Amino acid sequence: MTGSWRVVPWFAVVLALLGAPSSGWATDLRDAPSGSEAHVGQAGAPDDDQAQARLMALYEQMVQFNLQGPHALAVSAIDSLMAQFGEREIGQKIAAWADYFYRRGDAAYRFGLVEGGYVSEGRLVDDFQTDCILFFYRVTELGRSSSALEAVQFAFGTRFYGAVLADVVDAEGRVDYGNSVHLDYTIDMIRSGIWGQEITDELGEAVSDAEGSTRYPPGTLRYVSKNAWSPEALRDGDVVYFVVDPATEYGQRLRKDGALIGHVGIIKIEEGRPFLIHAAARGLGDVYPGGKVEKVALETYLGRVENFRGLLATRIVSF
Numbered sequence: 001m002t003g004s005w006r007v008v009p010w011f012a013v014v015l016a017l018l019g020a021p022s023s024g025w026a027t028d029l030r031d032a033p034s035g036s037e038a039h040v041g042q043a044g045a046p047d048d049d050q051a052q053a054r055l056m057a058l059y060e061q062m063v064q065f066n067l068q069g070p071h072a073l074a075v076s077a078i079d080s081l082m083a084q085f086g087e088r089e090i091g092q093k094i095a096a097w098a099d100y101f102y103r104r105g106d107a108a109y110r111f112g113l114v115e116g117g118y119v120s121e122g123r124l125v126d127d128f129q130t131d132c133i134l135f136f137y138r139v140t141e142l143g144r145s146s147s148a149l150e151a152v153q154f155a156f157g158t159r160f161y162g163a164v165l166a167d168v169v170d171a172e173g174r175v176d177y178g179n180s181v182h183l184d185y186t187i188d189m190i191r192s193g194i195w196g197q198e199i200t201d202e203l204g205e206a207v208s209d210a211e212g213s214t215r216y217p218p219g220t221l222r223y224v225s226k227n228a229w230s231p232e233a234l235r236d237g238d239v240v241y242f243v244v245d246p247a248t249e250y251g252q253r254l255r256k257d258g259a260l261i262g263h264v265g266i267i268k269i270e271e272g273r274p275f276l277i278h279a280a281a282r283g284l285g286d287v288y289p290g291g292k293v294e295k296v297a298l299e300t301y302l303g304r305v306e307n308f309r310g311l312l313a314t315r316i317v318s319f
Contacts, residue, residue, distance in 0.1 A: 055165055058173075062165075065173030066125040066152045073127045078148035090316055091237025094143030098237075098266040098277040099295070101127070101139065107293045109281050112177075122174025124155040133186075135279040135293060136239060136264045140195060143237060144319050158194050186241055186261035187221060195239060196314035200224060202233045203313060211246045215258030223310035226302040234274040238267040238313050240298070245309040262307060267298070274298045 067075060081100065085093045101107050110129040112119035118126045118134050126134065137159065138151075145151040156175070160168050163181040170176070183189045190198060200206050204224040212218040223243045234240075244251035244262040254262055265278030276298045283290035284304055302308070 058169055058171070059165055061171070061173035062124075062156065062169045062175065063149070063152050063173070066123060066155070067148060071123060071126045071128060073148075075148040078142070078151070082142075082146055082148075089236075090143055090318070091235050094140055094237030094266060094316065095268040095277075097139040097142045098135075098293075099268050101130075101135070102277050102293045102295045105292065107135070107279070109279050109291050109293075111281070119177045122170070122172075122176065124152060124159065124175060130279045130293065131281070132264050132279045136195075136266065139266055140237075140239070140316060144316065161192075161194060185215065185259060186264060187216060190241065190312065190314060196316035198312065199233070199238070199315045200312045203229045203311070204233070207310075209243060209260060211255065213255040213258050213260050216260055221260055221312065223312050225310045226308060229302075229311060231274050231299065234267050234269070234298070234313065235315065236267065236269050238274075238315050240265055240267060240276065241312045241314075242305075242308040243310050243312065245307055247309075248307050250307040251309075261312075267313075268295070276301050 066072065081097075085096055088096070107128055107130050109131060110117050110126075111131045112134055114120065116129065117131070118124075118129070125138065127138070130138070137155065141151045141154045141158070145154050160175065160179070160181050163179060168176045168179045168181065176182075177184075183192060189195055200222060205228060206222040206224050208219045209221050209223060210218050212220055221243070241261045242263040242265075243260060244254045246252055246255055250262065254260075263278065265276045268275045268277055274297075275295050277293065277295045280288065280290040280292065280294040284294075284296060284301070287296055287300060287304065288294040302311075
């Protein structure tokens with residue numbers, strides 16, 4: 001093969017399989033750390049070969065556990081949609097996937113930590129039961145991939161970036177969200193840069209969060225007030241994160257638990273207006289019933305939900 005070619009999460013997967021340190025995303029094998037290249041080339045002893053074979057079998061078990069079965073959309077359906085979305089920009093693909101799940105109407109809300117949820121089940125994929133984080137994970141992974149298989153690879157490579165495979169995947173192919181490499185707090189996800197560049201300052205005048213939480217000190221984040229954001233600044237596929245208001249009971253409870261962000265969703269622009277597509281645990285008055293993936297004008301959502309004081313946003317522009 002000649003010329004430059006992009007390496008998607010396979011690069012992260014290789015690092016994980018080898019237990020090699022990660023030093024950032026590589027867009028070409030020639031950008032990969034020389035140490036990992038050397039390790040790949042050192043097949044060597046039979047014991048090493050057997051160990052690598054076991055790891056590859058474990059990896060394949062994890063892929064198939066998430067690619068096949070009743071919890072995932074059919075591979076053929078996903079690949080067909082990938083082809084339809086074609087050469088659109090990544091943000092447009094992300095928005096299209098979010099809207100696809102909304103229009104299907106069969107992705108019910110289920111919090112990941114409860115029985116049957118994706119976290120408790122150790123799944124990367126559940127296309128029929130989701131919460132706001134899994135929905136955000138899934139549609140961004142689909143939007144950044146070119147096949148159903150690649151989306152599963154991307155899921156593992158981003159959610160468990162830098163992990164050693166054997167430490168986070170069991171014999172059935174289930175992943176361990178309790179492993180320390182998984183980012184449990186949304187602020188850490190934003191800071192990682194894996195899910196895009198923060199664009200909060202483009203939304204309006206950002207102010208410092210003065211209260212903080214039990215985990216994060218005051219001033220950890222800056223947000224734009226829900227009464228002072230600019231609709232024109234948002235684009236298809238932008239990820240929006242809602243900062244909890246410490247003046248509400250909900251906000252106080254989450255901040256006591258260490259969190260600053262209470263919800264996340266995806267933006268789709270329709271007739272010049274930003275709409276929020278998200279996994280809604282409950283209804284929003286007469287706007288929608290909730291309990292599934294819903295779509296609502298962002299302005300309406302911010303005006304009706306009292307638990308949030310403002311928002312942050314990130315934008316994914318590359319793989």
